[in-house]
Amino acid sequence: MTRRIEIHRSIFAQIVVSAILIAALITFGLWLLTDATIQRTNRLALERAVDVDLAGMVDIFASGGAVELSNRINDRLALQPRDANPAHYLLADARGAPLAGDLRTWPGLHAGVSEAGEVLLPDGSRALARSTQLGPDLRLLVAHEFRDLGLLLRQVALTFLAGGLLAVGAVALAGLLAARRLAGRIGRINAAFRHPDDAALAQLARDSQDRDEIDELTRHSGEALSRLRRLASAQRETTDQVAHEMRTPLMHLDNRLVKALAATPDGETAARIVDARLEIRGIIRMLESLLDIAASQARRGDRHGLAPVNLSLLAERLGELYADSAEDSGHTFELAITPGVVIEGEEMQLTRLVTNLLDNAFKFVQPGGTVRLELEKGPRLTVCDDGPGVPEEDRETIFDKFSRGGNQDSRNGQNGAGQQGAGLGLALCRAIAERHHLEIALVPSEKGACFTIVPESKP
Numbered sequence: 001m002t003r004r005i006e007i008h009r010s011i012f013a014q015i016v017v018s019a020i021l022i023a024a025l026i027t028f029g030l031w032l033l034t035d036a037t038i039q040r041t042n043r044l045a046l047e048r049a050v051d052v053d054l055a056g057m058v059d060i061f062a063s064g065g066a067v068e069l070s071n072r073i074n075d076r077l078a079l080q081p082r083d084a085n086p087a088h089y090l091l092a093d094a095r096g097a098p099l100a101g102d103l104r105t106w107p108g109l110h111a112g113v114s115e116a117g118e119v120l121l122p123d124g125s126r127a128l129a130r131s132t133q134l135g136p137d138l139r140l141l142v143a144h145e146f147r148d149l150g151l152l153l154r155q156v157a158l159t160f161l162a163g164g165l166l167a168v169g170a171v172a173l174a175g176l177l178a179a180r181r182l183a184g185r186i187g188r189i190n191a192a193f194r195h196p197d198d199a200a201l202a203q204l205a206r207d208s209q210d211r212d213e214i215d216e217l218t219r220h221s222g223e224a225l226s227r228l229r230r231l232a233s234a235q236r237e238t239t240d241q242v243a244h245e246m247r248t249p250l251m252h253l254d255n256r257l258v259k260a261l262a263a264t265p266d267g268e269t270a271a272r273i274v275d276a277r278l279e280i281r282g283i284i285r286m287l288e289s290l291l292d293i294a295a296s297q298a299r300r301g302d303r304h305g306l307a308p309v310n311l312s313l314l315a316e317r318l319g320e321l322y323a324d325s326a327e328d329s330g331h332t333f334e335l336a337i338t339p340g341v342v343i344e345g346e347e348m349q350l351t352r353l354v355t356n357l358l359d360n361a362f363k364f365v366q367p368g369g370t371v372r373l374e375l376e377k378g379p380r381l382t383v384c385d386d387g388p389g390v391p392e393e394d395r396e397t398i399f400d401k402f403s404r405g406g407n408q409d410s411r412n413g414q415n416g417a418g419q420q421g422a423g424l425g426l427a428l429c430r431a432i433a434e435r436h437h438l439e440i441a442l443v444p445s446e447k448g449a450c451f452t453i454v455p456e457s458k459p
Contacts, residue, residue, distance in 0.1 A: 012179035012186075016172060023171040027164030034156055038149065046085060046128050046144055047116070053087060054130050054142040061134050066091070069140070070100035077102055088127060090141040103141065107131075111139035119143055185214050189221050254280050306344040306436070312337050314351060315375045322358055322373075330367035336374040343379055345436045353432045356425045357383040357451055364388060365448070384450040395442055399430045 061069040073089045080086055089101035096106035107119040109131040116130040121143070129143035254277055261273045319335040326333035343350075354373075361371045365387035374382040390398055426440075429451075433440040437456045442449065 010179075010183065012183045016175035016179050019171050019175045020168055023168045024164060027160060027167055031157060031160040031164075034160070035153060038153065038156065042147055042149060043128070046146065049085065050116070050128055050130050050142055050144050053144070054132060054140070057089075057140055057142060058132065058134070061140070066099070066134075066138060069134075073100045085144040085147050088121065088129075088143040088145070090143075092139055092141070094137045094139070099138075101141075103143070106139075106141065109141065111141075121145070182214065185218065189218055192221065192225055250280050250283060306346060308342050309345045309347045309350055311341045311343055311345075311350065311379055311381070312339045312375060314347065315354065315373060315381070318351065318354055318358065319373055322362070322371075326362070326371065329362065331362060331365060332368075332370040334370060334372040336372070338376050341375055341377055341379045343436065349432045349435065353429050353453070354381070354383075356429050360425055361385040361387065361449070369448075378454060381453040382450065384445060384448065386448040389445070389447065389449050390442060398442060399426045399440070 057069060057072070060072050064072075070091060073091060076087060077089065088103050090098055090103035090106065091100040092098050092106050098104050104122070107117075107129065109115040109117055109119070109129060111131040111133040114130060114132045116128070119127050119129045121127050125145055127143040127145045129141055131139060131141045133139050257273050257277050257280070261270055261277075315337050316335070319333070319337065323333050323335070358371065358373065361383055362385075365371055365385045369386050371385045372383070374384075376382075430440050433453055434456075438453050439456050440451060440453045443452050444450075
């Protein structure tokens, strides 16, 4: 089953979200630019209108004098155009006293330099005004109100909002379709890496049409996986052949020793033959363990061949077997199994994992000691004992192959792991655990050794 990637971790989802944000930011930026342009254009037009109006008033004064200018100001105020900004005037003497117009107070504008600026009208509205000096005792102020652009700006904002939503929607749809297509292509590559079987490799071959970089990656991935499968197959064949070629002569040698043992009447020679047979069988067990470790490590992360295993029933079944052995050996065996714990795995391998840990515990615990097997949901499997424990200097290397620790006396250090001192039991436990996406660890305990097996932590 293909694993789902969380949305926040998907590069394609991040690209789509980034495209949507960029489209939204561009739309917002264009709206700000348009809004500022409209307001600036309105101000420039108002400035030109004020300058033109003021220039016309100055011409009237030049040709008709102050009386004619006063009449024209009154006419302008009486005939305000509806489609233009309302105009306001103030003709004042040198002290600022009004002579004509609808404004009664001279604002703080310097008429001598024809200063322009915003002024506040009596009704509270704002206007753009410019003043000028007509004579030593006469000055004129022309002001035009700012046009109310609220409605226009709101319409523009709504237009950009609608357009922005359409643009963002289009970008999101196009990005989503493209991302789903790319995610599907990348997903098939990931699926082939998780389950590099014939069907997955055939799918990669169909996908690699040399259309773009993803197809090139697909082709290279398929070729790499095919090479790895061939290498792994060759490695397995070689190791199986080597194991067979080594096991066969060793078994022949063992048979010869059996015949020699039956033919010799010498007790000392017979004892040495028995020791030799034990060493031969130890070599065979070590060879088989090494092959099992190599096979488990080679299949790490490969979900092929895994099936649901009721770990609770497996632990209970093993617990019953070890309970009888513990009674005969004088040990106390405690069992605490949570029912219904099921994981994907190989039942034989998981059985070997648990038995290795239990054998290791019973091997190093003196009669009268306690061994405890506990299984909780998670899953979390724990094997603890009150034996001698593991020396501090061996805790970092206890799961390495051939790790026996610094003390060869099995009663003084719990590091042989049930492999006749070869130091392969715990290495095999770790290989089997990693094959099932589990982690095995030696955790601190008040007395003895305590091993836990939990799911691998996500990177």
